Amino acid sequence: MTMWNESTERPLPRILLGFLFFGSVSCIPKPDPVIAEWGSVVPELRSTELNGETLVDISDLLDIERSNSNLPALGGGLVIGDRVVAMGVSGTRKATGTEEVTLEDKWHIGSITKSITATLTASLIEDGILTWDTTVTDVVQESEIDPGWTDVRAIDLVRHLGGTPEPNMAAIFKGRMSEQPAEAERRDWIFRDVLLESPRNRKFHYTNGNYILLGAMLEELTQTPWQTLTRERIFEPLGLSSAGFGAPKDDQPWGHIPSDSGPTPIFPGGLLADNPPVLGPAGTVHMSLYDLGRYAMEHLALYSGNSDVWQGEAFKRLYEIPENADRAYAGGWILDDDNPAVEGLLIHHNGSNSMWLAKVGFAPDRNMGLFCASNYFDKGKADLVCQNLFTHLANFAPIQEKFLEATP
Secondary structure (H helix, E strand, O other): OOOOOOOOOHHHHHHHHHHHHHHHHOOOOOHHHHHHHHHHHHHHEEEEOOOOEEEEEHHHEEEEEEOOOOOOEEEEEEEEEEEEEEEEEEEEEEOOOOOOOOOOEEEEEEEOOHHHHHHHHHHHOOOOOOOOEEEEHOOOOOOOOOOHHHHHEHHHHHHHOOOOOOOOOOHHHHOOOOOOOHHHHHHHHHHHHHHHOOOOOOOOOOOOOHHHHHHHHHHHHHOOOOHHHHHHHHHHHHHOOOOOEEEOOOOOOOOEOOOOOOOOOOOOOOOEEEEHHHHHHHHOEEEEEHHHHHHHHHHHHHHOOOOOOOOOHHHHHHHHOOOOOOOEEOOOOEEEOOOOOOOOOEEEEEEEEOOEEEEEEEEHHHOEEEEEEEEEHHHHHHHHHHHHHHHHHHHOOOHHHHHHHHOO
16 A cells, blocks of 8 residues: 555655645644644654654654653654654653663553454454354353353454453462463463353443453464464564564563652563463553554555455454444444544554553544554553644644655
8 A cells, every 4th residue: 555656756745645634734623732832843853764764753742742741751653654654752761760762662552452353363264264253152162151152252252242251360360370371371261250151241341351252262263372373463464573472571661650759660571560461362462663553554554455464354344333332342443433633533442551551543534543652551641642642643744744855
């Protein structure tokens, strides 16, 4: 999927981008002080090379965005068509340190992992491993399973209509002490705490349990751990070389928890640095900002029917909500046609393990993707910062002008 042809003269993309973005500035109903500050800084923005591509380094704009928050670090960027056009970071890897975050750093993306697991499911469906109508008891055939699970389908689980309970975290952490593989823990959990009782309320109920159960089903069908499936079918085809599982380790940002003295960094190698691995399909992935942008870019292409990686009818269900739905929740994505960031549809999701916050979305009508992350959840306040960043990035045309100047 391309925004313009390589051989096209540069005036054409300027016209296209002007149409897409200058017309959208009116989306902001009144003068925004942050946008005013951005306007004073934008002449100094520089281009940078990252992963073999030229993009605009908007770190100075992220400094302004972060200045009114309590976040140790903030990162984010913008996708147009098939390019990450701008990206920036601001702050420090630890609130108690001075080492600054970099454009290459990795960030925990929490429940954005749910869309990854849903996409993985669609990939397996296209290969004939299951269908969206495959039920729990089609896969897990044990006599003691409550009969209520006979009509809980894979599509119900990705839409949070499966009636699966939230895991008992005390029991989960106790299970970790056995040092079992994550897939064995998932199987233990579904038999111990889920399948012996009937499903809970089958109306929309957001829970990690739906995706843990789905991940266990995929593992049973393929006899392959969810982590391996995710690497082989999502990370590797998209070239997400930074992606992994759990809190980022080594020389990377640390997640933070609140305390009386402010954000307190949590050692990434400890048991409390992330959700237990059993929650993997629901929320344990990390990756770089650039790769998060590429992930948004590929879903933008997939929604538009232009993906070179994913094709087939199964993928279309990722963006469909059932009739008379309580919530506009599809396959790991929220469909939002009333988001202040953009006019038209924004398909998005956020994620947090209570220490990090990430947010990603794409706007098909604008041919645009947006992404943001912080190493501090700050009791939900980080999501508001990311929402504001989305609004500003989507409605600030000079970034695209800078990108065109820097691109030969």
